[in-house]
Amino acid sequence: MDIWNPDQNTTKGAIYLAEGDAVFGEMERAIGISVMGVSSVGGSIFSPKIRSKKSVQKAGERELQIFAESWTMWLQQPFTEHLAETFVEVYMAAAEMRLRRVTQLDLSLGQCLSGAEARRSRAAGQCFLEGKSEMQRAPQWQKYARSVEAGECPGHVVTVFALQSALYHLPLLSALTAYVYFEWRAGMSVFIGDSVIQKKGLTLQKFQQDYPQSMQVVRQVFAGESEFGAAISAV
Numbered sequence: 001m002d003i004w005n006p007d008q009n010t011t012k013g014a015i016y017l018a019e020g021d022a023v024f025g026e027m028e029r030a031i032g033i034s035v036m037g038v039s040s041v042g043g044s045i046f047s048p049k050i051r052s053k054k055s056v057q058k059a060g061e062r063e064l065q066i067f068a069e070s071w072t073m074w075l076q077q078p079f080t081e082h083l084a085e086t087f088v089e090v091y092m093a094a095a096e097m098r099l100r101r102v103t104q105l106d107l108s109l110g111q112c113l114s115g116a117e118a119r120r121s122r123a124a125g126q127c128f129l130e131g132k133s134e135m136q137r138a139p140q141w142q143k144y145a146r147s148v149e150a151g152e153c154p155g156h157v158v159t160v161f162a163l164q165s166a167l168y169h170l171p172l173l174s175a176l177t178a179y180v181y182f183e184w185r186a187g188m189s190v191f192i193g194d195s196v197i198q199k200k201g202l203t204l205q206k207f208q209q210d211y212p213q214s215m216q217v218v219r220q221v222f223a224g225e226s227e228f229g230a231a232i233s234a235v
Contacts, residue, residue, distance in 0.1 A: 028204055030174035031181055034165060038131040044124040044157055044186040045083070045117050046074045067191050068211070071184060075217045079180070082112035084221040087162045087179060094166035099140050102163060106153040113156075124157035124186070128164065138167050176218045181207055184214065 165175035
């Protein structure tokens with residue numbers, strides 16, 4: 001079994017292609033908690049290239065290859081260059097109850113996104129703010145939601161996702177995995193339709209098997225934050 005040791009901050013094997021029930025179960029739990037009450041049908045920041053509606057409906061090998069290429073580009077550019085860092089910093093700021101820093105990071109992120117990405121990001125973030133009824137009693141969540149409503153910050157989906165992950169006390173490793181899976185699932189729903197996804201059973205396990213490079217990217221992000229990453233992943 002592949003092992004992640006949070007105390008020593010070391011890995012044995014490919015920790016994201018996890019066969020162990022405990023590791024995989026924690027990731028599934030993080031995803032279930034994170035997206036509870038939220039639909040990914042409308043898409044998110046990641047937007048796959050689409051040749052034509054007709055080709056997408058058939059979703060043949062060539063179309064899926066185009067999707068995979070789009071996904072790889074997204075991982076290499078906006079996620080690795082901007083989104084991952086913002087996610088980690090928001091998570092840490094929220095864990096330390098520094099809400100002003102959270103809103104500052106939210107404002108700064110808009111400068112790193114294209115106009116279309118920023119619009120999709122805000123729309124996806126709003127779905128979380130509206131759908132997370134169980135979070136309404138959390139003071140930090142309430143203050144952030146009021147700031148978004150007042151136009152003081154945009155409410156990007158990365159910020160909202162990281163904020164809720166910290167408030168739910170999800171380990172950073174699982175939270176990052178949940179966010180990447182959410183973006184992939186949202187992009188796939190736009191690409192082939194949510195009903196097709198449900199029929200195909202595109203679960204986290206299927207995601208890990210078909211897109212292992214995604215897990216490697218998350219692993220690299222986490223390793224880059226190793227000074228505090230091991231400690232908070234042990235929570």
